[in-house]
Amino acid sequence: xxxxxxxxxxxxxxxxxxxxxxxxxxxxxxxxxxxxxxxxxxxxxxxxxxxxxxxxxxxxxxxxxxxxxxxxxxxxxxxxxxxxxxxxxxxxxxxxxxxxxxxxxxxxxxxxxxxxxxxxxxxxxxxxxxxxxxxxxxxxxxxxxxxxxxxxxxxxxxxxxxxxxxxxxxxxxxxxxxxxxxxxxxxxxxxxxxxxxxxxxxxxxxxxxxxxxx
Numbered sequence: 093x094x095x096x097x098x099x100x101x102x103x104x105x106x107x108x109x110x111x112x113x114x115x116x117x118x119x120x121x122x123x124x125x126x127x128x129x130x131x132x133x134x135x136x137x138x139x140x141x142x143x144x145x146x147x148x149x150x151x152x153x154x155x156x157x158x159x160x161x162x163x164x165x166x167x168x169x170x171x172x173x174x175x176x177x178x179x180x181x182x183x184x185x186x187x188x189x190x191x192x193x194x195x196x197x198x199x200x201x202x203x204x205x206x207x208x209x210x211x212x213x214x215x216x217x218x219x220x221x222x223x224x225x226x227x228x229x230x231x232x233x234x235x236x237x238x239x240x241x242x243x244x245x246x247x248x249x250x251x252x253x254x255x256x257x258x259x260x261x262x263x264x265x266x267x268x269x270x271x272x273x274x275x276x277x278x279x280x281x282x283x284x285x286x287x288x289x290x291x292x293x294x295x296x297x298x299x300x301x302x303x304x305x306x
Contacts, residue, residue, distance in 0.1 A: 093118050096125035096168070107168060107187060111232045112239075121211075121235060124169035126184065132162050150198025163195060170210065170231045172197070172248060175259070177213040183231060183248060194249050206253040209245040209260075210234055217243055218263045221295065225264040227252065233270070244270075251280070254287045257298070266297040273302035 096118055100108065108114075117123065126132060136146065143160055146152040152160045167184030174180050181197030197203050211234045215225060226237055226244040237244040247256055252269075260267040269284060271277035281300055288298055 093122045093124045095127070096123060099125055099127065105168070105187070107185065111235070113232065113235060117235050117239070120238075122171050124171070126162060126164040126167050126169050133160070149200060163197075167195070172203070172208055172210060173213050174208065175212040175215065180208060183210070185231075196248055205248045205250055207255050207259075208248060209256050210248060211238075211243075211245050212259070214238075214243055215245060215260070215263045221263065221265045223264055225260055225267045226270055227256075227260065227267055228270045229272075252284055252287075254291065257284070257288055258291065261296050265295045266299050268299045268301055270301050270303060273304040277302055 097115055099105075100115070100118075108118075113123070133143065133146070133152070137143070143152065147154060147160060151163060153163050154160055164182060164184035166187050166189060168187065170183040170185070171179045172181040172183060181203035183197075184195050186193050186195075196205065199205065209227075210231050214234075218225060224242065226242060228234055228237065228244050228246045230246050230249070234244045234246050245256075245260065247253070257267070269281065271281055281302075284298065292298075
């Protein structure tokens, strides 16, 4: 995250500006910047981490010319942590160029997207099950609600899983899902209801807020 803070002092990053993400947010959520494959490779090699291991973990890939490159090059980096605050993987948002807008670390023994949520460790701030815990769409939505003093988590670019819903029930009785009020949001809510219905019980419920509806 220090790399991103230093870079943003003298360079404008349109994505961060559009999401109103400032230095305090960068520091709190440890948001980073992957700007150079070579710099990252050299840094990790100095720490004793081999290129072969980086490829095995999916952090680096091999191109058609046999050269290793950073999967997250030229991306804003969002650390994905477990509920103990341990970094298990990353989500990267493209700044410029071709390729998917978001990419995640490859799945492995300790990074399984269906079992993780962005800002999982933030749920530890909840003191009793009557408090509010919001489930939102993405990383920047979590950060936006945090600015308002609200605790939120988000799936990692995939549809929400029953494992993720069950995690929120460990903290609150009625997590609140923020969804768009369009057809896609309605369909997503129906899917969540189908997932959760067999698990509903006293102290295990759901609430929904649809954005953009009257």
